[in-house]
Amino acid sequence: MFYEVRIFDAKGYLKKVVSSKKLSNRFWKHGEQNLIDFGDKESRSQDTENQKALKDEYQLEDR
Numbered sequence: 001m002f003y004e005v006r007i008f009d010a011k012g013y014l015k016k017v018v019s020s021k022k023l024s025n026r027f028w029k030h031g032e033q034n035l036i037d038f039g040d041k042e043s044r045s046q047d048t049e050n051q052k053a054l055k056d057e058y059q060l061e062d063r
Contacts, residue, residue, distance in 0.1 A: 001020070002020040002023040002024050002027070003020055004017060004018065004019055004020050005017070005018040005023065006018075
């Protein structure tokens, strides 16, 4: 289900309204080509965790 989208300009005036039907038609016409892949985000977070672990490995210990 898609909701109506309102587009405003920099001054806050309504510039365009895109209906839910138009959004739905556009989505099904283009298919999965324009969808965001959230799988990449998980691999990036694992990389940063690995980098943090490497940094912690070389930290000096307090005496």
